[in-house]
Amino acid sequence: DQQVKQNSPSLSVQEGRISILNCDYTNSMFDYFLWYKKYPAEGPTFLISISSIKDKNEDGRFTVFLNKSAKHLSLHIVPSQPGDSAVYFCAASATNTGNQFYFGTGTSLTVIP
């Protein structure tokens, strides 16, 4: 079964507004979480990560929030720009399993100018 889930396959947001992408996981042993951005015909590019000892990590316009009790993480993009239009994948790994990655199925973000 999918251990990492992204239940929204697509999201459209107006330029300048906030984009919120959500990700849920089932394995409580996951202790490291990542977000990737993917353009068509390219490999996913690492965007931002968060360790389970934190509940928030910020990098410029991108902020990742982690709610361990809910097994939920989210990526906030503020303000959204047309260049942010891409597919976003969340991934999780657990130190005690050799850091294997478990990816969600992706959310396609469209930022409307």
Next chain:
Amino acid sequence: GAVVSQHPSRVICKSGTSVKIECRSLDFQATTMFWYRQFPKQSLMLMATSNEGSKATYEQGVEKDKFLINHASLTLSTLTVTSAHPEDSSFYICSATPLADTQYFGPGTRLTVL
């Protein structure tokens, strides 16, 4: 939910040997599978696109004779690293797409070449 598995999850081999990595879609048929290699800063480089019943399409700079890809069935693609060298040590990840425009990633295989 759809699951993609990879086997083995880790492999250590001597320089000069060949290593085969399997990627399986467990509950769906995947006409297309992708192979990625993880580089520093954790980004994934697309190595090749594997289509069932036809030759794989390799990205520029990827040696097709070194990284052999066989998409033998709608649920199995294999990546063979031939004559592996220490610089081939990396994390290899596959993903599979059913007919819909969704990618399901495998958990990855860590290759260490001594």
